[in-house]
Amino acid sequence: MKKILSILTVLLFSVSTFAQLVLKSDPAHSRIQFAVMHLGINDITGNFDKAALTINADEKNFVNSTLSFSADTNSINTHVEARDNHLKSADFFEAEKFPTLDFTSTSLTKTKKNYYTLKGNLTMHGVTKPVTLTLVYRGSTVNAMNKKTTYGYQVLGTLKRSDFNIGAKFPATMINDLVRIKGDFELTAE
Template sequence: MKKYLVVLVSMLGSLSMMGQTNTWVNDPAHSRLGFVVKHLTISEISGRFADFSVKVTTSKPDYLDAQIEVTAKIASMDTGVEMRDNHLRSADFFDAEKYPTLTFKSTSVEKTGKDKGKLHGNLTFHGITKPVVVDVVYFGTVTNPMNNATTAGFQIKGVVKRSDFDLGPKFPEAVISNDVQIIADVEFSPNK
């Protein structure tokens, strides 16, 4: 009888956890929010936001109810060339002094395959908010041997149009592509 009671208590505990809301945050050391643009139509220039955070609130193991919030500091933009970074932060492009942050807030998650989906949300920067859809790949969840934390990995890819956000309007597509690729690799652990 005692054995069955232990199993029942364990099952009830599992069921209560299923309805529990969890908040996950990104591990900055193992996460990257990057972008790629074409320069002069012949090469690609990549960069990243060094200072960003992602918070995911979900109660389902498949993340389909996830509410995702991303915040990046424009001043943390890094393409590896200081002169270019300063130009991108200027009023010619992001105008970091006037618009210091980039934000994304999800509106829905759509499953498209076993470990794939579409993330819908609103992207805001340079004083403009537009709906965007990006592709998501779920790489799985493991226990991190360094800290014993449950850790989930995702990759997000998508394209936004520079012109939708009035970003660098003086620079034609022959100089900088209108399409900006977004590439993010993110590891998450539950917020404790």
């Protein structure tokens, strides 16, 4: 009986391992963008030039997959050097003390074809909070350059900067509390 259980355990482990596909984002084709309203009249946009997404994809049932993404806060880029430096300072991200923002999924629910509700924990500026985002599967194709299948995913959501104590000195009339984010990622299997 023990021998049969051992064989079944090995088979189940082999099947579950086979059903997993680890996808890693391509740094040259992945970034997290953001937009926040300034003075109530204009969006200021920017991005984190260094961002990564990993999906441990369950090939049989994608909703059982797990996702994590991170961004290097020192890579923030609004195309205005003085503003970028201010955003890296203690007034906002404190990039020297908190060099990354990190997300780890806790659940994934399909809402319609290629759209999912993505729940997880986001750690930013030393604060971890649960957030709900949207994950969009944009499709896949074989990259002619490297002959690998490339998958496209997008992460969308709105966060409150006050939840993470970012820019606490600046009232919402100056910099809105709501920050829209959009992450675009191209991934390939490891």
